[in-house]
Amino acid sequence: MVETARRREIEDVASTLFRERGYAGTSVRDIARAMDIQGASLYAHVASKQDVLRAIVERMASRFEHAADDALKAIDSPDGEATPTARLAALTRAHVEVVTDDLGRATVFVHEWRSLEPDLRARMSKRRDTYERRFRTVIADGVDSGEFATVDPAAAAAFILTALNGLVAWYRPDGRLEPAAIAELFTDLAVRAAVGTDELGR
Amino acid sequence: MVETARRREIEDVASTLFRERGYAGTSVRDIARAMDIQGASLYAHVASKQDVLRAIVERMASRFEHAADDALKAIDSPDGEATPTARLAALTRAHVEVVTDDLGRATVFVHEWRSLEPDLRARMSKRRDTYERRFRTVIADGVDSGEFATVDPAAAAAFILTALNGLVAWYRPDGRLEPAAIAELFTDLAVRAAVGTDELGR
DNA sequence: CCTACCGATCGGTAGG
DNA sequence: CCTACCGATCGGTAGG
Numbered sequence: 147m148v149e150t151a152r153r154r155e156i157e158d159v160a161s162t163l164f165r166e167r168g169y170a171g172t173s174v175r176d177i178a179r180a181m182d183i184q185g186a187s188l189y190a191h192v193a194s195k196q197d198v199l200r201a202i203v204e205r206m207a208s209r210f211e212h213a214a215d216d217a218l219k220a221i222d223s224p225d226g227e228a229t230p231t232a233r234l235a236a237l238t239r240a241h242v243e244v245v246t247d248d249l250g251r252a253t254v255f256v257h258e259w260r261s262l263e264p265d266l267r268a269r270m271s272k273r274r275d276t277y278e279r280r281f282r283t284v285i286a287d288g289v290d291s292g293e294f295a296t297v298d299p300a301a302a303a304a305f306i307l308t309a310l311n312g313l314v315a316w317y318r319p320d321g322r323l324e325p326a327a328i329a330e331l332f333t334d335l336a337v338r339a340a341v342g343t344d345e346l347g348r
Numbered sequence: 349m350v351e352t353a354r355r356r357e358i359e360d361v362a363s364t365l366f367r368e369r370g371y372a373g374t375s376v377r378d379i380a381r382a383m384d385i386q387g388a389s390l391y392a393h394v395a396s397k398q399d400v401l402r403a404i405v406e407r408m409a410s411r412f413e414h415a416a417d418d419a420l421k422a423i424d425s426p427d428g429e430a431t432p433t434a435r436l437a438a439l440t441r442a443h444v445e446v447v448t449d450d451l452g453r454a455t456v457f458v459h460e461w462r463s464l465e466p467d468l469r470a471r472m473s474k475r476r477d478t479y480e481r482r483f484r485t486v487i488a489d490g491v492d493s494g495e496f497a498t499v500d501p502a503a504a505a506a507f508i509l510t511a512l513n514g515l516v517a518w519y520r521p522d523g524r525l526e527p528a529a530i531a532e533l534f535t536d537l538a539v540r541a542a543v544g545t546d547e548l549g550r
Numbered sequence: 551c552c553t554a555c556c557g558a559t560c561g562g563t564a565g566g
Numbered sequence: 567c568c569t570a571c572c573g574a575t576c577g578g579t580a581g582g
Contacts, residue, residue, distance in 0.1 A: 170373035171463065174577060186578075187551045195577065257459065261373065301525065301533045308514020309507045316506050323503065331503045339541040376561060388562075389567045397561065552582080559576070566568080 153191045155181065157205075160198045161250030169199055169254075169261035199258060200266055206255035207273050209248070213240040214280055230288030231337055237281060238336040239329045241310045246317055246325035253314040281307055285340050294340045306336045355393045357383065359407075362400045363452035371401055371456075371463035401460060402468055408457035409475050411450070415442040416482055432490030433539055439483060440538040441531045443512045448519055448527035455516040483509055487542050496542045508538045 159180045163172040174195050175185035192198050217240035221228040228236070245252040259270050281303035288294030296302040310332060317328065361382045365374040376397050377387035394400050419442035423430040430438070447454040461472050483505040490496030498504040512534060519530065 166462075168370055168372050168463070170370050173575075175575085184552060185576095186553085186555095189578070190551060260368075261370070297536070298525075298533050301530065302537060304514065304518050305511045305534060305537045308517060309511035312506065312510020312514060315510060323500075328503065331500050332507060334499070335504060335507045335541045338543055339537045341540055375559075377559085386568060387560095388569085388571095391562070392567060554580085554582105556579075557576105560574080561572105563572075564570090566570105 150191070156188065156191055156198060157202055158250065161202055161254050164199070164202070164258050165250050165253040169195075169258045196263060199254070199261060202251050202254050203259050203262060203266075203270060206244075206248070206251045207270065207277075209244050209251075210241065210255075210277060211273075213244045214277065216240070227287075230284050230291055230293050233284045234281070234288065234340055235333045235337055237284060238306070238310060238333045241307075242313060242329040242332050243325065245310070245313045246319075246328065249314060249317060249319065256311045256314050278303055278307055288340060296340050302340050306339055309335070352393070358390065358393055358400060359404055360452065363404055363456050366401070366404070366460050367452050367455040371397075371460045398465060401456070401463060404453050404456050405461050405464060405468075405472060408446075408450070408453045409472065409479075411446050412443065412457075412479060413475075415446045416479065418442070432486050432493055432495050435486045436483070436490065436542055437535045437539055439486060440508070440512060440535045443509075444515060444531040444534050445527065447512070447515045448521075448530065451516065451519060451521065458513045458516050480505055480509055490542060498542050504542050508541055511537070 156177065160177050163176055174188055178185040178188050214237055217236040218233060221232055221236050227233065262270055282299050285294060285296060285302050286299040289296055289299060358379065362379050365378055376390055380387040380390050416439055419438040420435060423434055423438050464472055484501050487496060487498055487501040487504050491498055491501060
């Protein structure tokens, strides 16, 4: 299946429906109806319903990965890496920007990847873990450098990343907060969380 | 439908399956098969598949609400409320404890409430918002008292609460971290996040 | 992209 | 809790 405009449109429509009703709760005919064509006609463009989910999830995985790459590249200098604080902030901002820029696909990526067939699901699970490891590593680096005092980098990374992903549940393009404002707020919240317990005096 | 042991068992089994495959992705026969009875036999105990989801979600909503009530009651003194820091920590710990104590139902509560029929879904949405408001209010109180410097209590509350709910995606009863350890780590992360930007010097 | 159609499965009911 | 069954809908194919 080649990527065509029509195929991309199917992905867009499916993202919205999967987001609202889930993958299993959305029928091929639901997708077709939203495009004013017959259910069977979809199969001129896609191999299967699963194929549509796969395309959405893989596209988003790539977007998140590239956004993280670019964000770090932009702040690391040729001589060495930026500080862990700056790097965690960059990763956070990049993640929020992708979510707010493509809310439909991002929601499917976050919530519906479990509906992938076993092989793909396993591969995507590894890919997600590799992505999360970037957060873990940056936090662990910050602990080593003394910038962060977090007791457990893995737990902190999971806490932060799921908070960022939770954005898909409450972000509204017409809501009170602009994407840029959310990116700033979340960057501060994430960095603050990572700083840890030492200065808290409890 | 009265609450019987068998009915409770259906809820348990359904929670596990809904957690793994989602509400729409789980058939009535899947639930029955896991109990070694026929699909139709389930209807001697429940009115409908939706009825099972409703029971799970409402039970968990009550548990989260009561846990928050009890947690605050335990630290507020008769003369006045505890500090916002202590109250936020108490709410966080209570939430984590409920999630780790009933992971199956908690996951369904977090992920599958969208599959409730419109009326129930709307009421549950309000109930969830009321619960989230407790976090918002405590954070706003902390900003007023000067303990927290968070710029936006609503965003901070959403960040923290979705991070806590994200626990359903990665907590494993046989995992590295005990519930009590997670509760401590998450309490610190949440309180730290709320402290805000002022001391960060960026 | 359509019409016509397939077997399988869905949630649920009747009647015991 | 079972057998037998219902109409509706599912993902997908054939053939144009």
